[in-house]
Amino acid sequence: CQEGNVEYISYEPIVKDELSGFETYMMTYYKELILIASGSDFDSCLLREKSEQIVKDLETDFHIHFTAGIGNVYHDISSVCKSYFEADIAVKSGEGKRDRCVVLFYELLNPADGIKYPEEELDTLYSAIRSGDTEKINWLMNVFVQIANVANNDTLKICLFKDIITISDKALQDWNSKPLKIKEKYSGILYHPKLDIGRIPQFITNLSRDLIDSINENKDPMDSNMDKILTYINRHYMDNDFSVNKLSDTFEMSISNFSHYFKSRMDQTVSDYINSIRFEKAKELLRNTPLSIQEIANQIGYVQASGFMRKFKSMEGLTPGSYRKKFADRSPDYERKTEAGVYL
Numbered sequence: 159c160q161e162g163n164v165e166y167i168s169y170e171p172i173v174k175d176e177l178s179g180f181e182t183y184m185m186t187y188y189k190e191l192i193l194i195a196s197g198s199d200f201d202s203c204l205l206r207e208k209s210e211q212i213v214k215d216l217e218t219d220f221h222i223h224f225t226a227g228i229g230n231v232y233h234d235i236s237s238v239c240k241s242y243f244e245a246d247i248a249v250k251s252g253e254g255k256r257d258r259c260v261v262l263f264y265e266l267l268n269p270a271d272g273i274k275y276p277e278e279e280l281d282t283l284y285s286a287i288r289s290g291d292t293e294k295i296n297w298l299m300n301v302f303v304q305i306a307n308v309a310n311n312d313t314l315k316i317c318l319f320k321d322i323i324t325i326s327d328k329a330l331q332d333w334n335s336k337p338l339k340i341k342e343k344y345s346g347i348l349y350h351p352k353l354d355i356g357r358i359p360q361f362i363t364n365l366s367r368d369l370i371d372s373i374n375e376n377k378d379p380m381d382s383n384m385d386k387i388l389t390y391i392n393r394h395y396m397d398n399d400f401s402v403n404k405l406s407d408t409f410e411m412s413i414s415n416f417s418h419y420f421k422s423r424m425d426q427t428v429s430d431y432i433n434s435i436r437f438e439k440a441k442e443l444l445r446n447t448p449l450s451i452q453e454i455a456n457q458i459g460y461v462q463a464s465g466f467m468r469k470f471k472s473m474e475g476l477t478p479g480s481y482r483k484k485f486a487d488r489s490p491d492y493e494r495k496t497e498a499g500v501y502l
Contacts (some may be wrong), residue, residue: 391432
């Protein structure tokens with residue numbers, strides 16, 4: 159509500175009538191009417207329709223203009239705060255626009271510049287922090303910085319920054335039980351009323367540095383050798399002659415001892431780890447560059463494209479060509495961006 163206090167408005171009968179098929183919890187705070195709805199089946203079109211009717215009824219009965227923001231649907235109750243944060247962003251984007259009485263958050267993350275929200279990379283960030291892989295963390299953070307620099311969508315930048323903070327904090331807690339102050343420091347920046355959105359790329363860079371410093375300061379001494387192994391893998395996985403045999407020889411261990419050591423520290427086999435970084439790189443190249451399948455195969459350590467294609471399909475469930483088509487909805491200036499070397 160933009161024009162007055164809603165604490166004394168009798169909104170419950172209107173809301174409960176329209177959302178009769180949902181279990182609802184409602185509260186008010188000054189100009190905000192906060193509604194949490196749960197149910198077995200959420201249809202975004204139906205939810206928009208019901209929300210528009212609620213807003214219309216409230217405006218008719220109380221002669222006050224309302225804007226409704228709807229966060230994403232989640233299955234875990236611990237994500238209620240995240241949905242509220244999203245709804246709050248949606249409301250702010252619709253304030254002052256009488257033709258937008260209901261705004262769904264997910265629609266705000268469909269930017270015209272053709273940049274897709276990096277959900278896969280964020281998932282990879284968690285596993286990289288969880289395993290203490292500082293090289294991969296640094297690489298991923300650089301990707302996020304590039305996205306924040308190129309994107310024209312402020313909502314995307316804010317949500318990306320928030321997700322990086324949340325994932326970093328959770329992964330650090332899972333990796334090391336010692337209290338680390340990444341979330342405390344950067345949530346203060348994110349929720350500051352005068353947040354400078356243009357500085358988000360720099361904030362991500364600073365967070366990356368603090369995150370890597372925290373990991374290095376809290377590592378078990380046994381992890382020092384693993385750091386060397388991960389560094390070697392990340393620098394050489396694209397070599398045509400790269401193999402687990404060569405890797406174990408480089409670190410003067412038998413294959414069996416090396417494999418056991420790696421799995422005990424990383425919670426996955428060395429082959430699975432190598433495949434994960436190879437195919438994350440392949441997916442990045444498929445999404446963001448015009449390189450041929452053969453060229454991409456060569457860049458991740460495959461001599462023959464056929465072997466790469468078979469492995470890609472077994473891991474992703476579709477061929478490299480089909481994967482590329484899935485992400486082919488680019489803006490008209492895509493060619494200009496790729497020629498300039500910005501693959502986002």
